[in-house]
Amino acid sequence: MKFTFTDKVDDLVSRVEGFMNENVYPAEAVFHEFLEKSDNRWTIPPIMEELKKKAKAQGLWNLFLAEFEDYGAGLNNLEYAPLAEIMGRSPIGSEAFNCSAPDTGNMEVLARYGTQAQRDEWLVPLLNGEIRSAFAMTEPAVASSDATNVQCTIDRQGNEYVINGRKWWTSGALDPRCKIMIVMGKTDVNAPRHTQQSQILVPVDTKGVTLLRPLNVFGSDDAPHGHAEVLLENVRVPASNIIGGEGEGFAIAQGRLGPGRIHHCMRLIGCAxxxxxxxxxxxxxxxxxxxxxxxxxxxxxxxxxxxxxxxxARLLTL
Ligand SMILES: Cc1cc2nc3c(=O)[nH]c(=O)nc-3n(C[C@H](O)[C@H](O)[C@H](O)COP(=O)(O)OP(=O)(O)OC[C@H]3O[C@@H](n4cnc5c(N)ncnc54)[C@H](O)[C@@H]3O)c2cc1C
Incomplete structure (x- = not known):
């Protein structure tokens, strides 16, 4: 099977390759050396922000985003695949182009399902690479591969929602630039199974949010990105922070993880x-x-x- 791409994609492929050779691969040692020498592993090596600035100036930015051609490259998921593969060749590659998870998925959620006010407050700084974000769905207490199992509660009280739950594997929550989490929980346990869940925006500095610890993956804490265990205790956010509406959380999760999981495959093929x-x-x-x-x-x-x-694997992913 042969996949051919448009001239626009071929041009982006050679520009992303050029940027990786010239800037990203030489920066890998600088990035890791900074972390090794730093007292605090949860800090961002300055080289990353330098790489982002350069990639943005060259228009190699938000390439994943199909919607909003003003911001992204306007590529579909198939056209994005060869680019994600090249970026995935380096552990620091995707972020340099503002194309790393979980921000990509969170930006897609805000672009597709967010209100104008939510986009202005959170999507725009994410698209600009000024902040980072996390997605908190998985819970230690339940088998979270079936997201209908999540137990976190999101209760409406007047003009606010009150959130209680324990999450883990919340990737990126420990990054000091992470300002916002999308939390999935239940707004109505009596609704049909797939409309009990909702997704809501929770700023990381909200009272009641505690980042408990980084989890290890094959012995690595994956700093400064990391995967956090997060406690949510009587966390209050404005009712306007709900994404879409009550009961739409499961459908939004499918919309997010559909492309999001395939993005991971693309990057990992590059790594392999x-x-x-x-x-x-x-x-x-x-x-x-x-x-x-x-x-x-x-x-x-x-x-x-x-x-x-x-x-x-490459052909299956394409
Ligand atoms: C590095 C990393 C980063 C992650 N980042 C995030 C994140 O940012 N946000 C977030 O919310 N979560 C994140 N996760 C969590 C991830 O989404 C869950 O681990 C995954 O959904 C599985 O859920 P679980 O761990 O509860 O396993 P369980 O649901 O308990 O599954 C246990 C076992 O059952 C098997 N299984 C499940 N369903 C089936 C089925 N239908 N048929 C046969 N076998 C099945 C699984 O393969 C597994 O072996 C991350 C995980 C890792 C490892």
């Missing part, structure tokens, strides 16, 4: 491709038992198998 390339380089340089690794049959077989698996 880069690992494969490093493996090939290593196999060319390393000598074992009188032959380069790249001349050893079993190593060649492993590399070929990985190449096939990556290409298979």
């Amino acid at each position: 491709q880069r690992a494969l390339e490093l493996m090939c380089k290593r196999a060319e340089n390393r000598v074992a038992f009188g032959k380069k690794l790249s001349d050893q049959g079993s190593v060649r077989e492993d590399i070929a198998k990985s190449a096939c698996e990556i290409e298979q």
